[in-house]
Amino acid sequence: MASKRRDGLDTKQKAPGMADILAAQSRISGVAVRTPLIEAPSLSRAFGVEVYLKLECFQPIRVFKIRGAYNKLAQIREREVVAASSGNHGIAVSYACHLLDKSCTVVVPETAVQEKVDAIEDFGADVIRYGRYTNEREAKARQIVASKGGILIHPFDDPDIIAGQGTCGLEITEQLSEFDSVVVPVGGGGLISGIAVAIKERRPTVKIFGAEPTGARKLQPSLEGGRIVTVENPTSIADGLTSRAIGEIPFRICSRLVDGAFGVSDTEIVSAVRNLAVKAHIISEPSGAAPLAVLQGMKDISILGERVVLVISGANVSLEWLISVLKN
Amino acid sequence: MASKRRDGLDTKQKAPGMADILAAQSRISGVAVRTPLIEAPSLSRAFGVEVYLKLECFQPIRVFKIRGAYNKLAQIREREVVAASSGNHGIAVSYACHLLDKSCTVVVPETAVQEKVDAIEDFGADVIRYGRYTNEREAKARQIVASKGGILIHPFDDPDIIAGQGTCGLEITEQLSEFDSVVVPVGGGGLISGIAVAIKERRPTVKIFGAEPTGARKLQPSLEGGRIVTVENPTSIADGLTSRAIGEIPFRICSRLVDGAFGVSDTEIVSAVRNLAVKAHIISEPSGAAPLAVLQGMKDISILGERVVLVISGANVSLEWLISVLKN
Secondary structure, X not given: OOOEOOOOXXXXXXXXXXXHHHHHHHHHXXXXXXXXXXXXXXXXXXXXXXXXEEEHHHOOOOEOOHHHHHHHHOOOOOOEEEEEOOOHHHHHHHHHHHHHOOEEEEEEOOOOOHHHHHHHHHOOOEEEEOOOOHHHHHHHHHHHHHHHOOEEEOOOOOHHHHHHHHHHHHHHHHHOOOOOEEEEEOOOOHHHHHHHHHHHHHOOOOEEEEEEEHHHOOHHHHHHHOOOXXXXXXXXXXXXXXXXXXXXXXXXXHHHHOXXXXXXXXXHHHHHHHHHHHHHOOOOOHHHHHHHHXXXXXXXXXXXXXXXXXXXXXXXXXXXXXXXXXXX | OOOEOOXXXXXOOOOOOHHHHHHHHHHHEOOEOOOOEEEOHHHHHHHOOEEEEEEHHHOOOOEOOHHHHHHHHOOOOOOEEEEEOXXXXXXHHHHHHHHHOOEEEEEEOOOOOHHHHHHHHHOOXXXXXXXXXXXXXXXXXXXXXXHHOOEEEOOOOXXXXXXXXXXXXXXXXXXXXXXXEEEEEOOOOXXXXXXXXXXXXXXXXXXXXXXXXHHHOXXXXXXXXXXXXXXXXXXXXXXXXXXXXXXXXXXXXHHHHOOEEEEXXXXXXXXXXXXXXXXXXXXXXXXXXHHHHHHHHOOOHHHHOOEEEEEEOEOOOOHHHHHHHHOO
């Protein structure tokens, strides 16, 4: 029997499987994009392995989250939608609501990047700035649902969201016949768990690794401890990766299918954003460059094998910040 | 009977039709990407019309030219390929040769953007810097073919190239049910003519307009004069749009199907690059932003109708230049 947490999330929901990801792929077709997967020869030369980039930064809203959000929202009847987000989930929910003719409220942190807030509002959502951490804005979002009705869309602890993100992994298996590992940014674990389900089904020997900020490290300690570890005050320049804990469904999936997660510092992330722009001509946000930061920081890259896919998850970044990084 | 010009191009080749574009779509599937077409709400508000962006800057090589180059190269038997290019055609040919296991030489102008040259070399092509104008490097490329053999791939005056670029127009008709006009950057006319064939077949009432630099204005004078007009010393910050003349096949197509072309100054193009980044969060090269420059400069936007698609053709730009534009 399913149990309910105080926040209304059904914690015993079934983790999505390959059938859910295939259904999601069909559902999001024409909305999310089959993003390019390219080799980056200059990075391959620099690291002595074949480096491939899966360019989720080339989605319509420049971040992978449209996959999960649209897959979820296309299946619900509710017309009033609420989300709590550091930005990218909010952009995705706002965009999907715009396409599906639903009304939308997004609670963002007071520290949200202005460009992300602008993008959320651009597609017609109401934006409420509140608190700093995920739990604060989730509480605010639940309060809105309690008082006004509607449905709260969780950014990662939801099987339909995870199945949607999993389509990214499915595409990788369709686009590249042989590869040894995939490195994925880790916030709440929705993307890495979806990708892991798809890839381990199609390519069981491929290794799946997370890239998480040292200031918001949750996945590796959780995998090592066998239980969800919560970070009290997560901080990172990668604002998309600062949730306090991996979700319960993602944790269950990652425990089975993810091979480990590497920590990367803010300095390493900034260096990766710059290298991605200079060497591969790709603009990314800090979260999106975290997998390259892993490669840059590794002492023994052979763990990753000879053909490595980096998931460049997004590019919603303040232009001011981008300029400051690139001109150095 | 087909006649041959001194440069070996078959000038009486048949212009491609819808069947060629549909065949190209199938041929390039999995290599070129079905790029996003999104509304840009902040631009829609600014101009009082619905503004949609077709993001060819999100192709694997960040420019539309992979469509035509791959469609051409996948059909030829020759293993040795030569191209003359200001950069983007060279990147596309180099990338397609890499995928198809052909060897490749690209002649670029002495003034080529270093990032574009790096990208050409990244995929394994030999690069030769020569001259400044299209005719100079075309002559050099023909000389290479004459002495070493192989096949010269023209950037636009080729039915297979045009059919490949036409898949961009076909996608627009599949992605958007109703629209009134499309604005396309004009260099040699390959992109606009391919798009025009696809769109006028599927949506005969939609208007197709070109965006061309005032310092390299060829299409509008050619349309008005009923013959190909050559610009002696084309200059523009939009290096992709500085060919001296529209191709013969593109001219024949444009004469039938294109509704006009607007001139934009370098100042207007730079302003458009900046606005696209600030208002729509899209990084583009000068050529790619030319259609937005048209909107910005129009006195009477009603000519374009209520739903306007701007083809943002590419984003291969020097980071140094980009920073200088964005930080102003």
